[in-house]
Amino acid sequence: MMLGKHLASRVGAVVLGGLLLSFFPGCGGSPPATFRLNMEGRSPDQFSAEQKQLVVDILTAAFGTPDDPYIFPETGLDLEKLRIAAGPTYSEAEGVRHGLFRQHCAHCHGVTGDGAGPTAAFLNPYPRDFRKGVFKFTSTGPGAKPTTDDLKKTLRNGIQGTAMPSFVLLPEAEIEALVEYVKYLSIRGQVEASLFLYLENEEDLPESRDALLDEVLLVSNQWRDAESQIVVPDLKALPPRDSSEELAASIERGRALFRDAKTAQCIKCHGPTGLGDGNDEGDLFDDWNKEKDPAHPELWALPKQKLRPRNLRLGIYRGGRAPADIYRRIFAGIKGTPMPAAGKVLKPNQIWDLVNYVLQLPYEPSPNRPEETTKLTRARL
Ligand code: HEC
Ligand code: HEC
Known part of the structure; x- marks a missing residue:
């Protein structure tokens, strides 16, 4: 594999972490959370086991895991915020709470942000699947991503008439961490979709750091551009x-x-x-x-x-x-x-x-x- 040094070491660390845990079953309770591969609408044998593993490795290199997220700094996303929203739920001695997404959102939106958490099947409309990168209620023009403020508003107000609750009681810093995490899951989901597109077209997957960064920036830049696409009512x-x-x-x-x-x-x-x-x-x-x-x-x-x-x-x-x-x-x-x-x-x-x-x-x-x-x-x- 042509993974860059940094990427290779991240993949290595993840594999090593998995191995260590499998040597100490029961240590730390349940196994570490994993992202679900997006096989929706595809027959299970459309891609070989090696191809699927390569997609998982590339995604892990670019985005880390649900317990240990990563994002290229060039995207402008804030890794510190992601770390607060990600992972299992716990509080630091100073009172900073972690694992916000799993505590508040994952039972509806799923750990992967696929909108298929355990509660989802009982709801109409279903919770949003963030992986498509499409959001319904934004201040921006057709085709544009939501702004940071749009997502904050969705979290504070909830979505009236649906199961999406209001999180107005959460402190501002926690809302911001959750919003950053929604962006992260959404970017990850869209990059995953484009990796599968490479496979479908029988093209080489982007494996070097530069090629993968380009792929991620294609999506993350759309998020950055949203701020300039606000519809101003005349x-x-x-x-x-x-x-x-x-x-x-x-x-x-x-x-x-x-x-x-x-x-x-x-x-x-x-x-x-x-x-x-x-x-x-x-x-x-x-x-x-x-x-x-x-x-x-x-x-x-x-x-x-x-x-x-x-x-x-x-x-x-x-x-x-x-x-x-x-x-x-x-x-x-x-x-x-x-x-x-x-x-x-x-x-x-x-x-x-x-x-x-x-x-x-x-x-x-x-x-x-x-x-x-x-x-x-x-x-x-
Ligand atoms: C009880 C289930 C439930 C929980 C818990 C929940 N949501 Fe939702 N969420 C929904 C549903 C249902 C929708 C879709 C509403 C619709 O399509 O009109 C939704 C939609 C959304 C959207 C999309 C808004 C848009 O413009 O398309 C975002 C973003 C979102 N939720 C974020 C979160 C975050 C972050 C959390 C945790 C802090 C969370 N949700 C917790 C059910 C839930
Ligand atoms: C092709 C069908 C279609 C047409 C044409 C259409 N709508 Fe809608 N409209 C919908 C659907 C479907 C929803 C609900 C979407 C959802 O919440 O997921 C909706 C929702 C709405 C809402 C609710 C917005 C909210 O925040 O909940 C308003 C207001 C609305 N439409 C007004 C209009 C007006 C005014 C027009 C004409 C200019 C129009 N619609 C034309 C299908 C349509």
Whole structure:
């Protein structure tokens, strides 16, 4: 193997550590945690045992293990923070707590960040699989990673209407360590995917330090660039709302746009009155589920799960309820889902009209009332 000196010594240390532990069974309790190889959607014999071991060795060289993480300093990620979030749970004498990810997150998101921890199968939606590198609720444009602040916000607020809890009680330093660890697991997952791509294309794997560093930077630079891809809602385009008439007029323009099947197309999925009943076939999936082949459930950690367009009358906004949050959702869409980015087809003032309409929907008389429902059904027939 052409691994550089540093890499070779890391691989060596890991192998040695494993050997030592196997000589002293019972010493230190359970065996050290390992990252799960991402074989989802692949038949077990697609790659030889040697090929899989090579992927494991390269990933271990670049990222270490769940108990002893590593990251190239060139990525700008902070290894000290990773060390606090990683590993088994314990407290230093000075009170610094370690093992935060395993304590707070792994039972849902899995030790590997594959979104398939022991609790995951009972949840809808499933916990995020970080390995794809796609995050739904960000302040950034289409295709961009979340910013550090986006992830902090997700951790502090949780994701309303889902099992993702709020960690607002954790000290800032612990939130920052966890955010760094989410980035690390996500970068690791994407690099793993590109290693498998090399194998599929029958190309040589990047084994020297330089080649591997390039591979890691391809992903970690996207994280660094996120900070410059924030969508800034255009405040100059805010429709006048000094009087209730002006606000009502904006809401009515929003309502018309929402139902306009040509431009905004919201009606297609969310239905004519925002109940989330527009997608008649009911066959929407997010990117984590759409790849799953129902004929081969054994190739996936979790069964295929459908995605419902949101019922906008419930007033539950996973990405935040502030007008600027809704603006960004409409402008950039929800990444990894069919909810489209409308920023290119709609003007900022039109997006604000939609924001005003969406935000007042929960306060409108419900079409669920029997007399309204009859009218609605008739209208739909
Ligand atoms: C009880 C289960 C559970 C626990 C515990 C949990 N999560 Fe989640 N998490 C979820 C679910 C479910 C989602 C997906 C929500 C969705 O898709 O709308 C999620 C989504 C996320 C996302 C993705 C946000 C996005 O924009 O796509 C991040 C990041 C995240 N969790 C981080 C964490 C971290 C860090 C911890 C530990 C401090 C944690 N979660 C603990 C269930 C959990
Ligand atoms: C192709 C289907 C589709 C279209 C078209 C669509 N949406 Fe969505 N929308 C969804 C889905 C699916 C979700 C839920 C995604 C998730 O949480 O994973 C969603 C969620 C939302 C949310 C909730 C955001 C949050 O933070 O929870 C809002 C608001 C929204 N859509 C507004 C709109 C508006 C306004 C339009 C038209 C400009 C629109 N949608 C067009 C499918 C669609």
